[in-house]
Amino acid sequence: xxxxxxxxxxxxxxxxxxxxxxxxxxxxxxxxxxxxxxxxxxxxxxxxxxxxxxxxxxxxxxxxxxxxxxxxxxxxxxxxxxxxxxxxxxxxxxxxxxxxxxxxxxxxxxxxxxxxxxxxxxxxxxxxxxxxxxxxxxxxxxxxxxxxxxxxxxxxxxxxxxxxxxxxxxxxxxxxxxxxxxxxxxxxxxxxxxxxxxxxxxxxxxxxxxxxxxxxxxxxxxxxxxxxxxxxxxxxxxxxxxxxxxxxxxxxxxxxxxxxxxxxxxxxxxxxxxxxxxxxxxxxxxxxxxxxxxxxxxxxxxxxxxxxxxxxxxxxxxxxxxxxxxxxxxxxxxxxxxxxxxxxxxxxxxxxxxxxxx
Numbered sequence: 001x002x003x004x005x006x007x008x009x010x011x012x013x014x015x016x017x018x019x020x021x022x023x024x025x026x027x028x029x030x031x032x033x034x035x036x037x038x039x040x041x042x043x044x045x046x047x048x049x050x051x052x053x054x055x056x057x058x059x060x061x062x063x064x065x066x067x068x069x070x071x072x073x074x075x076x077x078x079x080x081x082x083x084x085x086x087x088x089x090x091x092x093x094x095x096x097x098x099x100x101x102x103x104x105x106x107x108x109x110x111x112x113x114x115x116x117x118x119x120x121x122x123x124x125x126x127x128x129x130x131x132x133x134x135x136x137x138x139x140x141x142x143x144x145x146x147x148x149x150x151x152x153x154x155x156x157x158x159x160x161x162x163x164x165x166x167x168x169x170x171x172x173x174x175x176x177x178x179x180x181x182x183x184x185x186x187x188x189x190x191x192x193x194x195x196x197x198x199x200x201x202x203x204x205x206x207x208x209x210x211x212x213x214x215x216x217x218x219x220x221x222x223x224x225x226x227x228x229x230x231x232x233x234x235x236x237x238x239x240x241x242x243x244x245x246x247x248x249x250x251x252x253x254x255x256x257x258x259x260x261x262x263x264x265x266x267x268x269x270x271x272x273x274x275x276x277x278x279x280x281x282x283x284x285x286x287x288x289x290x291x292x293x294x295x296x297x298x299x300x301x302x303x304x305x306x307x308x309x310x311x312x313x314x315x316x317x318x319x320x321x322x323x324x325x326x327x328x329x330x331x332x333x334x335x336x337x338x339x340x341x342x343x344x345x346x347x348x349x350x351x352x353x354x355x356x357x358x
Contacts, residue, residue, distance in 0.1 A: 003336065007193070010034045011166070011186045015176045018103065018161040020072030021090050024048050024212045027068055031185050031210055038192040039208065049224045051209040052192060058205035060351035063233040064191060064342055065221065065300055066184025067214030070177065071324055073160035075104070078150070082143035084113065086160060087134070090215030093324050094132045100326070102139060102160050108153030113141035113160075164326040172332060173257070179320060179328040183335065184236045185210045187318070190339045191346070204231075204351050214300055221300035225307035232273060232312050232349065233304035236338060238330070239264075239291060239317035253291045255319045257331040260287030261338045262317040266297045268305035270312035272355055277314055280345045286337050291317065312355045316341060 003011070010030070019027030028050045032042055039052030050068075071090035078084055084104075098117035103110045115137055123129055130136060139160065143149045166176040174183070192208045194200075207228050212220035214237075225233070241257045242249050255262050263277055281288040296302045297315050305313040318338050321329040 003190070003332075007186075007190060010189070011174070011183075014186060015166045015178055015182055018105070019068055019070055019178070019182070020159050020161055021069040021213050021215045023105070023159055024068045027182065028210065028212075031068065031189065035189045035192050035208060038189075038196040045224055045227055047220060047223060048212045049210065049220045051207050051224065051228070054192070054195065054206040054208075055202060056205055058203075060204040061207060061228060061230040061232075062204050062346065062349055063207045063209050063228060063230040063304065064188045064346070065209040065211060065233060065235045065304065066188050066237065067181045067212070067220065067300055068185055068210045069212055069215050069220075070161070070180070070182065071215050073102075075154060075156050075158040075160065078146045078154070078156065080146050082141070082145050082149050083116075084139040084141065084149065084154070086137065086139065089159065091324050094134050094137050096325050097137045098132055101163055103163050104139070104141060104154050105159040105161065106153030107155065107158070111141055111152050111154055113139040116140045162326045168332070169329070173329045174332060174335065175327055175329050177326040177328060179330055180238045180323055181214065181236075183238065183318060183330055187236055187335060187339050187342065191343045194339070194343050195346070200347065202346065204349065206346065211300055218300050218303040221303035222307065225304045225311065229308050230304070230311055231351075231355070233301070234273065234277075234314050234316065234342060234345065235299055235301040235304060236316050236318065236342065237299040237301075238320040238323065238328075240323060241319045241321045244321055255289050255291055257319045257321060257329065258333060259289050259319070260334060261341050262289045262291045262319060264291050264293055264297055264301070264315040264317060266293035266301075266315070267295070268297055268302045269314050270305070270355070271357065272353070273312050273314040276348060277316060277341065277345050280348055281341055284340070284344050286341050286344070288341070289319070
């Protein structure tokens with residue numbers, strides 16, 4: 001089940017296309033163009049969630065889902081001398097901002113800017129050594145007045161993204177900003193491709209769903225769950241590789257890139273679907289890891305599970321290093337194993353399977 005050249009080109013193009021929360025349109029177009037040959041029909045809701053359907057007339061509906069949006073910044077305030085202060089759009093990390101190049105998506109097109117920061121010479125020995133905070137990080141776009149900033153097409157409410165692009169490292173890792181969670185959109189698209197190319201006939205309707213606005217509250221999934229009304233949902237997202245420095249395994253669990261998909265245990269994760277996934281992994285010799293979440297998984301799993309009176313849902317996560325930075329890393333092998341695990345699990349789902357605990 002190795003990724004072919006066409007798939008890899010799609011992944012690269014998809015990751016490099018800016019798709020910030022609330023402005024996912026460009027990335028969704030790339031995604032829809034790719035999955036079109038592998039599904040019977042494609043639908044889009046009012047806020048931009050896209051889903052391809054196999055067997056759209058079937059009564060029993062299964063969703064496989066990822067989220068399409070990436071974290072970003074909003075222009076929040078422009079000073080009289082032309083500096084730009086920001087607010088988060090999702091969980092953007094102020095600690096990585098200083099000295100980063102940015103793309104400001106202005107009304108006349110993209111404008112380059114930089115997150116400025118005082119030189120080390122001016123900070124050393126200072127009793128008040130500044131640390132990056134939302135209040136003190138700022139963007140310099142080379143303008144010397146508010147009027148000049150606005151003449152470039154930059155106004156309050158414009159979106160700001162990082163331009164960092166995809167590359168492979170040591171032939172083992174994919175690296176890019178926004179692997180959280182466009183790598184999920186890639187994986188569910190690959191499941192659709194494999195079903196088509198292997199001529200598999202499913203006894204249910206499959207909804208390959210790429211939701212918007214996860215990073216600000218699972219909103220896209222919440223909306224689309226009510227639209228589709230699925231019988232089962234299998235969600236894929238990223239989770240932390242906790243083997244890197246400064247992460248507490250006692251708090252965050254023990255997951256590692258290269259050790260396989262992470263199957264979550266949580267109140268919103270349905271036992272029967274989770275056990276089907278684990279049994280499939282064992283039967284097909286797919287490596288997997290286990291993780292636990294308490295009140296919520298923090299993923300679109302919760303939105304699906306709590307919709308429509310309760311939808312049996314499960315979460316298969318991909319271990320990722322350096323989440324919400326511009327150098328997110330995932331294991332190429334793990335990516336293939338998540339694809340295979342979702343694919344093989346779908347082949348075992350039957351419309352008449354027991355979805356009750358009692």
